[in-house]
Amino acid sequence: MSDNIIIAPSILASDFARLGDEVAAVDRAGADWIHLDVMDGHFVPNLTFGPPVIKALRHVTGKTFDAHLMVSNPDALLESYADAGAEIITVHAEACPHLDRTLSRIRELGCRAGVSLNPHTPVDVLRHILDRLDLILVMTVNPGFGGQSFITPMLDKIATIREMVAGRNITIEVDGGINLETAGQVVAAGATALVAGSAIFSGDGEAGYRANIDAIRAVAKD
Ligand code: DX5
Ligand code: ZN
Numbered sequence: 001m002s003d004n005i006i007i008a009p010s011i012l013a014s015d016f017a018r019l020g021d022e023v024a025a026v027d028r029a030g031a032d033w034i035h036l037d038v039m040d041g042h043f044v045p046n047l048t049f050g051p052p053v054i055k056a057l058r059h060v061t062g063k064t065f066d067a068h069l070m071v072s073n074p075d076a077l078l079e080s081y082a083d084a085g086a087e088i089i090t091v092h093a094e095a096c097p098h099l100d101r102t103l104s105r106i107r108e109l110g111c112r113a114g115v116s117l118n119p120h121t122p123v124d125v126l127r128h129i130l131d132r133l134d135l136i137l138v139m140t141v142n143p144g145f146g147g148q149s150f151i152t153p154m155l156d157k158i159a160t161i162r163e164m165v166a167g168r169n170i171t172i173e174v175d176g177g178i179n180l181e182t183a184g185q186v187v188a189a190g191a192t193a194l195v196a197g198s199a200i201f202s203g204d205g206e207a208g209y210r211a212n213i214d215a216i217r218a219v220a221k222d
Contacts, residue, residue: 004192005187005191005193005194005220005221006032006033006171006173006192006193006194007030007031007033007193007194007196007213007216007217008031008033008034008035008066008173008193008194008195008196009026009031009195009196009197009200009201010035010146010175010197010200011023011026011034011036011037012037012048012146012197013146013197013198013201014026014201015201019053019057020056020057020059020060022201023057023060023061024060024061025205025206025209026200026209026213027060027061027062027063028206029206029207029209029210029213030209030210030213030214030217031063031200031209031213032063032064032193033063033064033065033066033088033193034057034061034063034066035066035068035175035195035197036049036054036057036065036066036067036068037070037197038050038054038067038069038071038081039070039071039143039144040070042071042072043070043071043092043095043143044070044143045144046144046145050077050080051081051083052084054067054081054084054085054086057085058084058085064087064088065085065086065087066087066090066173066195067081067086067088067090068114068116068137068175069081069089069091069092069095070116070143071092071095072095073095074089074091074095074096074102075096075102075105078102078105078109079109081111082109082110082111086111087112088111088112088134089106089109089111089112089113089114090113090115090116090135090137090173091103091106091114091115091116092115092116092117092118092143093115093117093121093125094117094118094121099115099125099129100128100129103115103129103132107132107134112134112135113132113134113135114133114134114135114136114137114171114173115129115133115136116136116137116138116139117136117137117157118139118143119139119140119141119151119153119154119157123157123160123161123164126161126164127164130164130165130168133168133170134170134171135170135171135193136161136165136170136172137173137174137175138154138158138161138172138173138174139154139175139176140154140174140175140176140178140182140186141175141176142176143175143176146197146198147197147198148176148177150176150177150178150179150181150182151176151177154174154186155185155186155189158172158174158186158189158191159189159190161190162190171192171193172190172191172192172193173191173192173194174186174193174194174195176195178194178195178196178199178216179196180199180215180216180219183196183216183219183220184219184222187220194220196216199212200212200213200216
């Protein structure tokens with residue numbers, strides 16, 4: 001397995017009343033990327049935050065901002081996310097009728113382009129856009145909420161995507177239910193970036209976050 005697994009804490013599981021401090025703490029605790037779950041109450045039932053909050057957080061960390069847009073019409077605000085400081089912008093295939101164009105636009109804005117697939121979405125939607133992609137985000141739960149259980153059949157899906165991307169420079173990221181039990185399994189299947197919310201923010205402050213990140217990193221390497 002790889003020594004270079006990216007750990008991306010999802011701030012969805014952090015204390016929103018202290019969001020800036022939480023991002024700073026998880027940065028110091030060893031996060032590689034900060035995973036930003038944007039929810040619009042339409043594509044997914046839940047609502048979180050958008051570009052103004054991301055822009056405010058940009059001042060508290062230099063870590064890569066990994067924006068996961070769980071929204072129905074991502075095209076409308078792509079520029080705002082780029083301006084706010086998102087380096088990776090990931091849209092959902094299910095929300096984009098003109099996915100090829102959307103991905104090109106994300107790159108034109110100077111960001112890395114990602115596509116996320118809900119658990120039921122077949123990998124075939126990726127086949128003809130592989131050259132437009134920097135990242136594939138495999139949902140290992142149904143999006144909308146933190147703290148859900150990992151959907152085991154997604155391990156086969158990750159392995160299929162790993163074969164599909166072949167030698168391309170595409171990150172395979174997984175999101176949902178990643179913990180000490182599942183982290184090793186997804187890395188064995190081919191994931192190279194792990195989002196984790198509750199498994200990291202269940203810790204008590206910076207020291208707890210560091211212990212959780214280190215533990216996930218350790219099982220991802222075994
Ligand atoms: C779910 C979000 C995830 C979520 C993961 O819609 O995309 O990023 O925060 O939470 P855990 O790690 O608790 O499953
Ligand atoms: Zn996410």
